[in-house]
Amino acid sequence: MVKATVKKLCKQYTDLSDQDIKILQEMASSLQTYADLSGSYMFIDCKLKLSNQAIVVAEAFPTGSTPLYNNSVVGRIVFESFEPGVFYSYRNGKKSIIQQAMTQEGIVVGQTVVPIKNRHHQVIGVLISEKQVKSLLPANDVKTFSIVTETAEDQVTGAGLSVVSDLLMEMLILTDSDDRLVYANPAGLQLISEMSGQDDVINRNVLDMLPFLQSVYEQEDDVFVFELTTQKKDLTVKKIRMREKNKSQETLLIIQDNTELRTKEKELMMKSVVIKEIHHRVKNNLQTVASLIRLQMRNNMPVESRAAFEETLNRIYSISSVYEIILRKEHADDDDVNIINLTRKICSTMVLNEYNLKVDLIIEPNGNKIITSSKKAVSIALIINELIQNSLKHAFQGKESGIIDVEFIVDQDFVELHVSDNGVGMKDPQTSLGTEIIHNLVTNDLNGEFLYIPREIGTHAVINFPVGAEVEIFDE
Template sequence: MATLSEIAQQYGPMPLDEADWLSEVVADWQIIADLSFADLVLWRKVDEGFVAIGHCRPSTGPTVHQEEVVGVRAAAGRIGHLETAFTERHVVVSREPRWDETYAVREEALPVVMRGRVIAVLTREASMAALRSSSRLEINYKGAADDLLSMITRGEFPVRTSVTGPRRGAPRVGDGVMRLDAQGIVTYASPNALSCFHRLGVTGSLLHRALPRVVTAMVSDRGQVDETLAMVTAGRAAWRTDVEANGAALSLRAIPVTDNGNRVGAVLLCRDVSDLRRRERELITKDATIREIHHRVKNNLQTVAALLRLQSRRVEAPEAREALSEAMRRVATIAMVHETLSGTLDEQVHFDDLVARAARMAADVASPGVQVKIVREGDFGMIPAQYASSLALILTELVTNAVEHGFEGREHGSITIFAERDGPELHARITDDGKGIAADPTGLGSQIVRTLVTNELHGQIEWHSVPGGSRVDLTVTVDGD
């Protein structure tokens, strides 16, 4: 999906600072649309008139435009007041409603100002089909929208310190709206906002009360208070914060209202996020539990490996000792995967780091007397945990086979591990400069590799003898879904 800057550039070059400013406007204009019960359309001036480069529909009322507006050029009858707003830098209200199909539309055109110059025009378009009674909620919502739109015409909105990025629990207009004066006194609180603060433990009406004092009294005796809380509840800063008391949690966001740089009030959005925060704490607890499980599995596997090592020292038969050593190496490889998982919250393994450690361990254990150089090319990327153990075992077995059979009787050798991702498929190639191997090896390690590749990773593997060594081609599926 194209960004607003990319859409605007389709109609001619636009300075980067203007494109950034308009992007910030549309990043936060859903609030204004919802408070206005109206559509917002952003227009860029072009040689032929004006073209729409942005559109926002309200979630609190019916939309005016059922079809896509972006890319549509303004009709000849609308260019006049758009031009007036752009050139004369003041709000233009249409004297007569505009008729779209079967309903009338009330329209206002406002200049979008940045550092004293007009860079675009914003229209607020409301359908007159759904007549609303002038309720107290509607009057205050539209009053708050007028305050923010007036800031746009003075170049004071968006507030540069405002947090507009995605965040879980971010409040919206429908969740609860409050209007504050310059001292943080509540001049209006929507019914949903009152419900939010009542769940927090606030009793009685909030009207004409200092919100910072009300909230601080609720949380001051419950441990450390977030230093941003007073600034947000007073409407002094365009920040976002959470407040918790009596088992409830609210997410608060303040938008200061300024007039030529002087703060005259604020719009405060609030949302009850008690259930959301409870679920987040449960997830954190579960994540910690999973990490602890991985840690304990790793410890248990390391204990098993240590027991196998002790047992191998007491066995005199070379074949039995070698079998125990191989079992110990395989257990240690799986333990390494769980060690990696215990250090992250994600059920994903950064496999490039893991394969470097596992390959080095396999080469050292397989033939301590041979100096093996391991070269890695390409990237394995992130591998889901359910595939990591199998893939690590496969690679260590292949490295071990290359060292044991390809470098037998030599003092040094080289192994290259290449990896390439193609969506859910992983293509790996392991080459060595040894004496080569059979095209269809039948040892236990090869049997383990075939079983894991076929049954666990739904892939295929091929061994090849090539000039100057051998090569193994591996293709497996490591889709996390």
């Protein structure tokens, strides 16, 4: 029965594979043993597939213990607001210990959360151990409420808390068992007045004034989080229902207005769409220019001019590669480019296009991940293009094969790009359009240095440029 429930909930609410579900089923079948051995309440939670929430898929209570929960919580949604340890372990894959955590039934517990991982070391669920802890309040102050120690109205409107609640950006709305408003902080009063058009609101039914809260009050769970969109506002509503000896009392709503945040998100989304469209147009325009050049090359072009046009096509392709990499990213407004990936793309295409020459291409990132802005990436793309093009054009004359090695060496302050080959070499490097392009880009765009290192076999070029705001280094 336990295994069947785990499978059903995981299939319905998660993206877990059959193998992952089997791991959770095996753990769930031993959950009762863990609970009895430790004297703790045990749970298994899994992330929902379409949200940042989780769901309880299995539970076990110590045999013979006083019930910590009135009802089964299997199938209940878990919110990060109330159980941050669950989501910490999910994100970081580490154990989480919280000395005092408030459960979604308003019970103070000590909670330990351990991530459950599959054979690929991916977190597929969390194992939770809970024990009720004693309140920190003196014994004579502890009453029968599970969430508050006196009536909620007294608690919220007490001298100290009243000042705090008045300063909160969040809206606090407190209603009695008949859903009549008994307290609201200034932000809450402003919301009710704005949405209902009424000023005299105390002791009036909150659902008559704010009918969009109907679904909040109809939800049976004592603690729940809602995302509500009205005609005017986007709201996050946390509901906490107070109980005394299982008798329904006040309901506290903590409301956060996300309207301005959602508006900014929409603006950013529009900006992202515009930037993506610009990247598309630049890429398409480059492809159009390349197509025109190819058309010109087919139109009785002299053989001596063909090589220059092919070099121009390679330069256009190198720039276009930058925008192709950006457009593949999930967020088009993020125009950072992975230089290692860019280098692989440019070099492999150029080498594959050399039909009459077999070249072994070696790219050595040395465990580095180098991220630059799109502007720097265009400069680096053109530099790499010129260096590889020079090797393919001049290094292997009279040979059928060769080796080109591209290596990135990084220290804290500088990146070194080494491009070497085992070709015929250059005893006296001559100035050409390609070397002029490299010098100008390295000096003006990268604020770096370009030089050839003498060697007995082949050619060895080095580009050196500083790490900075637009050039960042990460360990791969």
